[in-house]
């Protein structure tokens with residue numbers, strides 16, 4: 247079980263990147279995204295994708311991140327904050343893989359400093375600045391059990407049939 251916590255989303259600037267963080271987490275097997283800001287537009291966009299493309303990924307708007315972390319830990323979950331200042335991912339991949347309830351935290355511009363204390367791991371995806379979308383993608387791919395790209399999304403209105411050229415999409419009407 248993986249849940250993603252998105253901190254610091256600024257509705258006027260980060261819509262696209264937060265949407266991409268959510269889509270990437272969903273693709274790679276997260277059960278949902280907690281948004282520590284108020285942006286119902288993001289919720290609507292992602293819920294629309296889930297409705298059309300299947301699965302049961304959820305989005306929780308405007309969460310109190312400290313409360314979510316407290317509750318997650320109380321239920322035995324662990325917290326992995328992605329930050330370029332942390333321990334490099336290859337050093338902790340095996341530990342993260344063993345964890346069966348993991349909250350992955352990413353920031354936007356600046357994260358509240360207490361997140362470094364609240365996290366069980368502060369993990370760098372390479373010690374260079376880049377993107378929260380890339381950080382989520384690489385981390386989730388490396389800690390996945392099996393092949394995350396072959397996951398099927400149930401209850402989809404639309405399903406792509408992979409093809410060498412062109413586009414093939416099935417519409418599942420009435421499902």
Ligand code: SAM
Pocket residue numbers: 327328329330331351352353354355356357369370371372373374375376377378379381
């Ligand atoms: N300047 C910000 C800071 O010092 O915290 C980071 C901005 S970065 C665009 C936004 C988010 O991307 C970070 O909060 C972190 O979660 C993620 N990120 C960027 N580079 C990363 C790296 N090398 N390793 C892990 N996460 C990274």
